[in-house]
Amino acid sequence: MAEFKIAADVIAAENDKRAGALREDYDALGANLARRGIDIEAVTAKVAKFFVAVPSWGVGTGGTRFARFPGTGEPRGIFDKLDDCSVIHQLTRATPNVSLHIPWDKADPKELKAKGDALGLGFDAMNSNTFSDAPGQAHSYKYGSLSHTDAATRAQAVEHNLECIEIGKAIGSKALTVWVGDGSNFPGQSNFTKAFERYLAAMAEIYKALPDDWKLFSEHKMYEPAFYSTVVQDWGTNYLIAQTLGPKAQCLVDLGHHAPNTNIEMIVARLIQFGKLGGFHFNDSKYGDDDLDAGAIEPYRLFLVFNELVDAEERGARGFHPAHMIDQSHNVTDPIESLINSANEIRRAYAQALLVDRKALESYQDGNDALMATETLKRAYRTDVEPILAEARRRAGGTIDPVAAYRASGYRKKVAAERPASAAGGGGII
Numbered sequence: 115m116a117e118f119k120i121a122a123d124v125i126a127a128e129n130d131k132r133a134g135a136l137r138e139d140y141d142a143l144g145a146n147l148a149r150r151g152i153d154i155e156a157v158t159a160k161v162a163k164f165f166v167a168v169p170s171w172g173v174g175t176g177g178t179r180f181a182r183f184p185g186t187g188e189p190r191g192i193f194d195k196l197d198d199c200s201v202i203h204q205l206t207r208a209t210p211n212v213s214l215h216i217p218w219d220k221a222d223p224k225e226l227k228a229k230g231d232a233l234g235l236g237f238d239a240m241n242s243n244t245f246s247d248a249p250g251q252a253h254s255y256k257y258g259s260l261s262h263t264d265a266a267t268r269a270q271a272v273e274h275n276l277e278c279i280e281i282g283k284a285i286g287s288k289a290l291t292v293w294v295g296d297g298s299n300f301p302g303q304s305n306f307t308k309a310f311e312r313y314l315a316a317m318a319e320i321y322k323a324l325p326d327d328w329k330l331f332s333e334h335k336m337y338e339p340a341f342y343s344t345v346v347q348d349w350g351t352n353y354l355i356a357q358t359l360g361p362k363a364q365c366l367v368d369l370g371h372h373a374p375n376t377n378i379e380m381i382v383a384r385l386i387q388f389g390k391l392g393g394f395h396f397n398d399s400k401y402g403d404d405d406l407d408a409g410a411i412e413p414y415r416l417f418l419v420f421n422e423l424v425d426a427e428e429r430g431a432r433g434f435h436p437a438h439m440i441d442q443s444h445n446v447t448d449p450i451e452s453l454i455n456s457a458n459e460i461r462r463a464y465a466q467a468l469l470v471d472r473k474a475l476e477s478y479q480d481g482n483d484a485l486m487a488t489e490t491l492k493r494a495y496r497t498d499v500e501p502i503l504a505e506a507r508r509r510a511g512g513t514i515d516p517v518a519a520y521r522a523s524g525y526r527k528k529v530a531a532e533r534p535a536s537a538a539g540g541g542g543i544i
């Protein structure tokens with residue numbers, strides 16, 4: 115039995131206030147969609163089955179390289195983080211899995227599994243960390259990890275990834291995500307070819323240790339912390355990695371890890387076409403890897419990404435089982451509220467993409483009717499699908515308005531009394 119953190123009567127009282135209006139809005143939207151030949155119940159059923167994993171590091175307050183301003187009642191460690199994650203799932207019913215980060219979340223795997231079971235949470239992809247030095251480690255990652263010029267440093271980085279797989283196996287995870295900060299800050303500092311050769315050889319060792327039913331996700335990022343070049347800088351390099359390593363290796367697309375104005379939805383389409391889309395780190399950005407809340411800046415872009423995903427889902431694209439994960443840094447909001455909203459925005463983009471009239475779109479594309487083709491997407495995007503999202507939550511035992519219910523519950527105040535303020539915590543940005 116799940117150990118829910120928000121009292122059932124709070125949820126019931128909050129839902130009672132909004133149930134009448136939701137019924138009216140849902141019926142009105144259902145009538146509108148029926149005129150377009152869409153069965154609202156089919157859409158609601160799909161939305162209810164769409165889940166996105168919450169990152170353990172997302173429930174702590176993030177920061178920048180200038181400063182971090184801690185919030186109240188911040189989680190003190192992984193077990194507090196799991197409590198916060200369970201609140202997000204309890205209210206949204208959209209986030210049943212948590213993505214752990216080692217070493218930030220290192221604990222006895224048996225205890226992690228028991229806590230997850232008690233809260234009704236599972237574990238998504240494991241995230242390794244060779245972009246910072248753990249206390250007491252023998253070799254520093256200052257000049258790189260899996261691609262380091264020194265063999266002992268590379269071996270240490272490989273060993274860390276193998277440990278992440280071992281922990282993951284014990285808690286039911288099925289994937290390892292590898293992002294390295296390796297790269298260079300000056301032209302000439304690093305030999306591009308040799309660094310990539312060393313990276314591929316190290317990743318091949320990690321790949322060898324992967325259980326048969328696991329995936330290895332490599333994550334590209336064009337800059338930061340290395341500001342001149344990174345070893346895994348873009349989707350092309352990422353594709354080469356996945357292709358070189360083998361069928362269990364796929365590419366992870368973090369929406370913030372591209373140059374501004376990059377056509378990310380087209381990258382997504384290319385990776386799907388060749389069976390190499392492993393999954394996502396959802397977030398939003400304005401200028402760089404801002405790690406802002408999903409859908410906060412460019413909701414239309416998020417929709418266009420989901421348009422590709424739904425297209426692939428409906429035509430049964432080969433090897434298409436992407437992992438959906440959030441990767442954000444919450445600097446000025448209550449992280450629980452940001453993650454609630456982000457899960458909702460991701461589901462919103464999915465629901466809108468389900469409304470695209472794909473037959474009409476195909477015929478406009480074939481007939482070179484650019485205006486009506488783009489209008490077909492816009493028509494789906496303009497539809498206010500909030501009643502579908504709210505109804506999916508309500509039917510699954512969640513809340514019609516999760517942020518309102520969260521605030522009414524007083525959860526943050528309650529945990530603030532138990533969790534003393536701390537300047538530490540793993541509010542990392544990756």
Ligand SMILES: [Mn+2]
Nearest residue numbers: 368395441544
């Ligand atoms: Mn990421």
